[in-house]
Amino acid sequence: MLQSTVDGIHKLMQWLGALAAVLLIALVFLLAFNVIMRYAFNASSIGLEELSWHFYAAVFLLGIPYALQTGSHVRVDLIHDRLSVRNKAIIDLVGTLVFLIPTCLIVIWTGWQFTAAAYGLGHQPGSLAEFFTQITSTGIGEKSQDPGGLLNRWIIKGVIPFAFFCLLLAAIAMLLESILRLKHALKEV
Amino acid sequence: DSTPSAATHSDTAIAPQTIELTLAHGWPKGFPVFGESVDKYKELVESMSNGQIQIRVDSTNKHKSAFGIFDFVKSGQYDIGQSASYYYGGKDPDTLFFSSMPFDMTEKEQKAWFYEGGGLELANEVYARHNMEVMLGGSTDMQMGGWFRKEISTVEDLKGLKMRIPGFGGKVIAGVGAVPTNIPAGELYQALERGTIDALEWVGPGLDLRMGFHKVAPYYYTGWHEPGTELMYFFNLDTMKKLPEWAKSILRNAAKLTAYNMSTASFAANSDNWDTISSQFPNVQVKSFPPEVIAALKASNQQLLEQERQRSDFARRVIQSRAEYLRKARAWTDVGEYAYLKTIAN
Amino acid sequence: MHGITIFIVALLFLLFGYPVAFTFAGIGIAFVVLFADANQLAQIPYRIYANMGDNGEGLVLMAVPLFIFMGIILQRTKLAEQLLESMGQLFGAVRGGLAISTVLVGALLAASTGVVGASVVAMGLISLPVMMRYGYKTELATGTIAASGTLGQIIPPSIVLIILADVLSVPVGDLFKAALIPGLVLIGCYILYILVYCRIKPDAAPVIDNAQSSQSRRQIIATALLAVIPPLALILIVLGSIFNAVATPTESSALGCVGAILLAILYGKFSLRMLWESAHETVKITAMVFAVLLGASIFSMGFSYTGGEHQVEQLLLSIPGEKWGFLIAVMLLITLLGFFLDYIEISYIVLPLVYAVVLELGINQVWFAILVAMNLQTSFLTPPFGFALFYLKGVAPNNVQTAQIYRGAIPFILIQLLILATMLVFPHWYGMSAEQPSLW
Ligand code: NA
Numbered sequence: 009m010l011q012s013t014v015d016g017i018h019k020l021m022q023w024l025g026a027l028a029a030v031l032l033i034a035l036v037f038l039l040a041f042n043v044i045m046r047y048a049f050n051a052s053s054i055g056l057e058e059l060s061w062h063f064y065a066a067v068f069l070l071g072i073p074y075a076l077q078t079g080s081h082v083r084v085d086l087i088h089d090r091l092s093v094r095n096k097a098i099i100d101l102v103g104t105l106v107f108l109i110p111t112c113l114i115v116i117w118t119g120w121q122f123t124a125a126a127y128g129l130g131h132q133p134g135s136l137a138e139f140f141t142q143i144t145s146t147g148i149g150e151k152s153q154d155p156g157g158l159l160n161r162w163i164i165k166g167v168i169p170f171a172f173f174c175l176l177l178a179a180i181a182m183l184l185e186s187i188l189r190l191k192h193a194l195k196e197v
Numbered sequence: 198d199s200t201p202s203a204a205t206h207s208d209t210a211i212a213p214q215t216i217e218l219t220l221a222h223g224w225p226k227g228f229p230v231f232g233e234s235v236d237k238y239k240e241l242v243e244s245m246s247n248g249q250i251q252i253r254v255d256s257t258n259k260h261k262s263a264f265g266i267f268d269f270v271k272s273g274q275y276d277i278g279q280s281a282s283y284y285y286g287g288k289d290p291d292t293l294f295f296s297s298m299p300f301d302m303t304e305k306e307q308k309a310w311f312y313e314g315g316g317l318e319l320a321n322e323v324y325a326r327h328n329m330e331v332m333l334g335g336s337t338d339m340q341m342g343g344w345f346r347k348e349i350s351t352v353e354d355l356k357g358l359k360m361r362i363p364g365f366g367g368k369v370i371a372g373v374g375a376v377p378t379n380i381p382a383g384e385l386y387q388a389l390e391r392g393t394i395d396a397l398e399w400v401g402p403g404l405d406l407r408m409g410f411h412k413v414a415p416y417y418y419t420g421w422h423e424p425g426t427e428l429m430y431f432f433n434l435d436t437m438k439k440l441p442e443w444a445k446s447i448l449r450n451a452a453k454l455t456a457y458n459m460s461t462a463s464f465a466a467n468s469d470n471w472d473t474i475s476s477q478f479p480n481v482q483v484k485s486f487p488p489e490v491i492a493a494l495k496a497s498n499q500q501l502l503e504q505e506r507q508r509s510d511f512a513r514r515v516i517q518s519r520a521e522y523l524r525k526a527r528a529w530t531d532v533g534e535y536a537y538l539k540t541i542a543n
Numbered sequence: 544m545h546g547i548t549i550f551i552v553a554l555l556f557l558l559f560g561y562p563v564a565f566t567f568a569g570i571g572i573a574f575v576v577l578f579a580d581a582n583q584l585a586q587i588p589y590r591i592y593a594n595m596g597d598n599g600e601g602l603v604l605m606a607v608p609l610f611i612f613m614g615i616i617l618q619r620t621k622l623a624e625q626l627l628e629s630m631g632q633l634f635g636a637v638r639g640g641l642a643i644s645t646v647l648v649g650a651l652l653a654a655s656t657g658v659v660g661a662s663v664v665a666m667g668l669i670s671l672p673v674m675m676r677y678g679y680k681t682e683l684a685t686g687t688i689a690a691s692g693t694l695g696q697i698i699p700p701s702i703v704l705i706i707l708a709d710v711l712s713v714p715v716g717d718l719f720k721a722a723l724i725p726g727l728v729l730i731g732c733y734i735l736y737i738l739v740y741c742r743i744k745p746d747a748a749p750v751i752d753n754a755q756s757s758q759s760r761r762q763i764i765a766t767a768l769l770a771v772i773p774p775l776a777l778i779l780i781v782l783g784s785i786f787n788a789v790a791t792p793t794e795s796s797a798l799g800c801v802g803a804i805l806l807a808i809l810y811g812k813f814s815l816r817m818l819w820e821s822a823h824e825t826v827k828i829t830a831m832v833f834a835v836l837l838g839a840s841i842f843s844m845g846f847s848y849t850g851g852e853h854q855v856e857q858l859l860l861s862i863p864g865e866k867w868g869f870l871i872a873v874m875l876l877i878t879l880l881g882f883f884l885d886y887i888e889i890s891y892i893v894l895p896l897v898y899a900v901v902l903e904l905g906i907n908q909v910w911f912a913i914l915v916a917m918n919l920q921t922s923f924l925t926p927p928f929g930f931a932l933f934y935l936k937g938v939a940p941n942n943v944q945t946a947q948i949y950r951g952a953i954p955f956i957l958i959q960l961l962i963l964a965t966m967l968v969f970p971h972w973y974g975m976s977a978e979q980p981s982l983w
């Protein structure tokens with residue numbers, strides 16, 4: 009039961025990592041394209057310039073939960089390295105409960121409000137159909153005010169609560185894993 | 198502790214309730230003129246209220262969000278904010294008209310429009326939608342057209358010109374074929390020095406000097422797109438509703454006085470620093486766009502204003518209000534200040 | 544009081560070994576909730592957003608994923624290894640050749656990015672595995688990498704100098720020019736230190752063995768040069784694109800990635816699988832770096848919102864008003880704060896307060912700014928909270944321990960402090976003057 013939840017979350021994180029990887033590669037070529045267009049053709053699009061920081065922001069935000077699952081976040085190992093498997097599991101368990109999960113919950117909540125503040129400005133779509141037409145025509149809520157800038161700022165802002173929701177899932181997986189490791193360690197004794 | 202403790206005053210016999218307010222502004226701590234004027238606002242409010250109002254001022258050093266002031270005050274995260282209205286054109290396009298508009302009123306004319314010509318009422322109409330009340334915050338004074346690496350003689354010269362110029366001015370210049378470009382502030386100097394961009398606009402000599410642009414671009418063009426940008430104080434309406442009349446009056450009138458003080462400080466900084474640039478850097482050439490270029494830019498501006506009129510009723514009203522006021526005010530400026538300057542010039 | 548206690552609490556919890564980023568974030572949030580106003584937590588998304596790029600300094604941080612990506616591609620295609628090995632071979636019998644090559648490559652990268660996280664991680668990826676493989680002492684290898692990685696902040700372009708220019712009201716171009724000589728001296732001193740250290744402790748840096756090859760010295764040099772040229776050319780193209788106004792420093796790092804991919808194709812080492820895996824690796828490391836950045840940003844809320852900023856201000860008010868006393872006290876304070884705070888917080892808390900005194904005493908702002916920059920350079924390297932050390936730990940193989948990284952940084956911190964002292968006493972050595980010029 010625990011294990012299958014953990015596995016499910018891991019699969020999700022793999023998808024997230026793949027999405028971030030795609031965005032990273034797209035970012036490289038988008039920036040190179042922008043440079044070439046500006047240098048060679050004196051053409052520059054603020055919309056594309058903005059798209060580049062949208063990609064970049066999504067790469068690091070979506071990457072954070074993925075990196076948690078792959079164990080890539082840096083730890084100070086002065087004491088940690090010398091600890092038993094059991095104690096390491098306890099640290100992961102307590103740290104996740106005390107530091108990580110509260111952080112996720114707070115950023116999900118405040119990030120949601122942050123996104124809603126950007127979404128809730130101006131004309132609001134009345135139906136799902138209108139939602140889709142408005143996104144592509146005038147945009148919903150806050151938008152760039154630079155010439156040729158992007159609409160729908162709530163999308164990139166929404167990546168913050170979304171990424172931290174995924175981080176919460178990854179944190180839950182980490183929590184469950186540390187419980188499994190603890191159980192295992194106790195059995196060994 | 199972050200909450201300022203209740204002030205104790207030995208000179209007041211009774212100890213009245215202290216009103217504690219928070220203020221966020223969109224500049225680094227102590228930022229010349231802009232940030233300094235907020236510190237003076239705090240002092241002014243505190244002394245006018247005999248210490249009964251205490252304001253905690255947070256700069257971007259603390260809240261890290263130069264463009265979050267609108268949200269902060271709207272949501273009540275802070276009671277008061279100081280920033281520029283047109284930064285929030287992306288949130289509500291109707292806020293665009295309350296800082297400065299191309300080819301429009303000078304600082305003095307615009308202040309008259311705000312205070313005597315119904316401008317402030319219009320601004321408050323927009324901000325009431327967002328749970329805020331506003332007061333003027335002070336002007337940057339006449340803004341310059343920017344630093345150019347090459348001379349602009351014809352409209353053709355603007356075509357493909359890579360320029361850092363954000364917002365409405367950027368849209369106007371894009372209308373004649375220039376290429377507005379976003380470059381982070383920290384990379385601007387090098388970008389201009391090496392020619393990654395051909396031109397940029399910043400503020401005026403008062404703030405341009407410290408950026409050093411005069412060392413890398415020889416042409417300093419005179420203003421056209423922001424002839425007197427005004428900052429604003431935002432007040433959260435829920436906070437205002439809770440305050441007694443005297444406190445509201447102090448907050449508003451201190452803002453009015455601060456707006457005047459900051460405008461004077463901007464003028465002083467601009468004239469001081471222009472003196473420095475013109476005397477120490479004789480290679481800097483002041484230029485103005487030729488009439489043909491100005492005409493093209495004006496046409497582009499008119500087109501954009503027409504789009505704005507179409508966009509919202511409110512925009513139509515405010516554009517009309519500004520245009521009517523400008524006509525009257527400029528007629529007087531022409532026979533008053535402008536004629537004076539012209540007559541005594543030689 | 545909480546402003547100071549937060550560091551002790553953080554230090555304690557970091558030692559347990561829970562990921563640095565989330566320990567920072569959790570403690571920051573706890574302090575805001577307990578000792579300030581929980582409503583202020585609503586500012587967290589704004590802080591995150593400021594790092595994302597909308598009109599902010601965040602845009603410049605785009606160089607981080609791009610540099611890491613370039614570094615990983617160069618590493619996976621073994622091009623970086625070839626570069627360093629060949630450079631090392633060019634040093635022949637001189638011990639420490641790989642470390643010196645690392646410093647030189649670090650200096651080149653430094654000239655193309657202003658973001659320390661970017662260059663430290665790229666250097667860690669490129670050169671740590673090579674030095675480890677050749678049996679370099681871990682402390683020497685990590686210290687060299689951390690120190691050369693932080694060169695990015697003194698050698699222009701540099702975010703630190705940009706921020707200092709802003710808070711000290713001097714043109715950023717003037718700081719970039721003034722930082723050049725101190726930067727070169729720093730590089731020179733690193734190399735000198737490595738040479739002397741390896742002479743004293745030959746075991747720490749084995750000579751790259753050419754003995755088994757039957758090639759003559761001249762042939763070795765020829766082969767080495769051939770191997771050095773392509774990756775070096777890549778770095779020079781990145782630099783060239785900045786100097787020739789093709790791209791901003793941030794954009795140039797994207798050109799670097801494209802260049803690295805083209806090199807891989809040219810050498811027949813490209814595959815979609817390589818690209819895909821490199822991208823995944825980049826995402827992980829980028830996320831590690833930004834998680835630390837965001838965690839530290841939330842942590843700094845806990846510091847400044849609970850009165851830490853105020854405490855530092857009080858400390859500054861007690862600084863003597865006479866020139867040398869003032870300068871020495873400010874420099875000591877910045878070094879001290881550098882152990883705990885990151886350079887942005889220090890710049891914004893300390894400098895606005897001392898700025899008026901700097902002007903009053905007629906101190907040359909440019910000189911003062913460079914002194915501060917050199918001083919802040921140490922803050923990346925000083926344990927326990929040196930960010931360069933965290934980043935390097937994040938990309939180092941598992942058998943490299945935090946303690947080794949801490950120890951490795953110490954000689955380089957001392958070198959930096961030594962240079963800082965000479966800059967303070969002999970500004971003219973570095974082409975600067977202590978007195979305010981008539982005009983900047
Ligand atoms: Na650099």
Ligand code: NA
Pocket residue numbers: 881882883884921922923924925926927928929930
């Ligand atoms: Na440090």
